[in-house]
Amino acid sequence: MTITKEDIASFEQRYRAAFVNSLSGFKSANLIGSRDGRGAPNLAIFSSVVHLGSDPALMGFVMRPVEPLRHTYRNIKESGAFTINAIPFALRVQAHATSARYEDGVSEFEACGFSQEYIGSFLAPFVKESPIKLACTLADDLLIPANGTRFITARVEAVHLSDDLLRSDGYVDIAKAGIAALSSLDGYHTTGDAVRYAYAKPGIPVRELIYGTE
């Protein structure tokens, strides 16, 4: 079937959001932790964190200027610091709960059943239950002209991860960590183990990487 942009424009709002959010494919599952100027913590789920570069290590994510993300945006702009915490499938219900529009002064950590963790002198709270935690500082806050959303870029200052996830070639086994993959606005998925392939070269058949021999 074909659905045109005119069809999409005519869809009922929630139907349209569910539809268009499905179209990019699977999404990353992360909780972003931050604190306001008085030290009050905030935690919100994001499905748009993407890798921007490795040298230096940079991540990016999309921020829509609406509640409940407004607290995250304000805190990041004020403090310049935040955390990105991978969400295991086993914690999907608590993670989904952070998307509710809590009032000012309510900590999503407490309301949703996550534990704050502070590491060293980094001022933003990590999610203790997450097996892969990134300490990030704000790099760029870019306006996306097409719809007025923001694309936030962040420097990775430190990575805290479970010892058993790092493979010999630098690959972090996020499937072994049980990290969720997301779909649309509300879908949570387990994944199978990674099937990995060697760097592709023209004219040479793609070769599978066997675990332990990378």
Next chain:
Amino acid sequence: MTITKEDIASFEQRYRAAFVNSLSGFKSANLIGSRDGRGAPNLAIFSSVVHLGSDPALMGFVMRPVEPLRHTYRNIKESGAFTINAIPFALRVQAHATSARYEDGVSEFEACGFSQEYIGSFLAPFVKESPIKLACTLADDLLIPANGTRFITARVEAVHLSDDLLRSDGYVDIAKAGIAALSSLDGYHTTGDAVRYAYAKPGIPVRELIYGTE
């Protein structure tokens, strides 16, 4: 374990790329199709396509100004049109092969075993084997100051998808379509079926959506 940004900077290049690319979580799997001014087609795998907005329908992706993506970038800038085609796990080997640095004039469609499909008057080629295909036009080409990469935003002009994937509430069942989730630079994953949850509200337990009753 803790890995600092100084550790990351000291890593060997490929190790660092594998490591940092793992940290954002699962990634979307898409092939971007384009054509140059003489009609020569190009196809390349991207793991950074993200949803930007639903009204209007907008997608974004990260473009590193290096081969083999340079052809895609040049074609998109010249023609303003391209396609985004979801990658089923079953086609992972062919899709991975598109990441090789083919010479000018080589069609990755032919070299990697995909079929070009032209729909209506849209000038960019779709991947016939893909169950979810987006016709896109360039909206914004944003420079990311932190590392000189580009963030490309695109308007969704039309969606071509298999009839059996669209659910009653607008959700597209990408797990049923067998779409792959990616990890790091070279990991391909199957996924389990979606577990979905209702819109979250403060103080109300998160409720699972049962398929067929959304």
